[in-house]
Amino acid sequence: MKTLGIHSFVWTGGTTQQELEGAMEKSHRLGYGLIEFPRLDPSKFDVAWLAQRLRDYNLKVVVTMGLPADSDISSEDLDSVKRGEAALNDAVAVTRDLGGEKLGGIIFSAHNKYRSMPTKKGWDNSVAAMARVAEKAKASGVSMNLEIVNRFESNLLNTTAQGLAYIEATGSDNVFLHLDTFHMNIEENNPAAAIKLAGKKLGYFHVGENYRGYLGTGTIDFPAIFDALVAIGYDDYVTFESFSTKVVDEDLSITCGIWRDTWVDNVEVARLAKVFIESRYDEALRKAEIGRTA
Secondary structure, three states: OOOEEEEHHHOOOOOOHHHHHHHHHHHHHOOOOEEEEEOOOHHHOOHHHHHHHHHHOOOEEEEEEEEOHHHOOOOOOHHHHHHHHHHHHHHHHHHHHOOOOEEEEEEEEEOOOOOOOOOHHHHHHHHHHHHHHHHHHHHOOOEEEEEOOOOOOOOOOOOHHHHHHHHHHHOOOOEEEEEEHHHHHHHOOOHHHHHHHHHHHEEEEEEOOOOOOOOOOOOOOHHHHHHHHHHOOOOOOEEEOOOOOOOOOHHHHHHHOOOOOOOOOHHHHHHHHHHHHHHHHHHHHHHHHHHHHO
């Protein structure tokens, strides 16, 4: 694990300068080395200011997003595809200007519950648009990371195997997988095996409990998760993600089905998450070392 991060929605659902400053300050104070921001609208904040404050707090940054329904690159409507491709290129530019190296999230389709099956034409449109964006992003030093999400948040990529097939179809070496324990817990019959299948194509990793709350209090088999990360030699960003109606904005609450408070004290949930992730990761490293020397 290169750096341990935290999603800004643990701290705030807003993007005012004051809210962004508070999210960075709390992340830094608790010892996190990275903060993940959802797609940021440059018209609502000063990009240069945020980039400088990230440097001041010595925080790395990842930007994630979900495409809106009218800008879906997996649509059969070419105007929607064009709008989605433009949105992705804009997000790449913001990520670059903030000093980030990864754009992740649901960047291959719209972030919503679909009412129809994916189509071959939609798949082809998405793959072609992603290949074009990935090429431009590579020139900016930004990788594209496909968040494999559950069936209620996309109809296109729900499993690691689907994500790998999509990456192969792009023909790009700048497209990777963004896996998330919450989503894998729903869609993968064996999340640890899915991580091993991803292997070197795993570019970004989210840790979250099955109900979005305190780590270790739900049903996810975290020892197996961290054993798998160590087994594939994953040495990149790991980020804690947790949503509660106490913080998350209304639109995302509706899209992600966050209908209740999964916690009320964000400092406590973040503090405990850092201890939990670091201890489980260290335990997995020790187990792997014992296995090599036994």
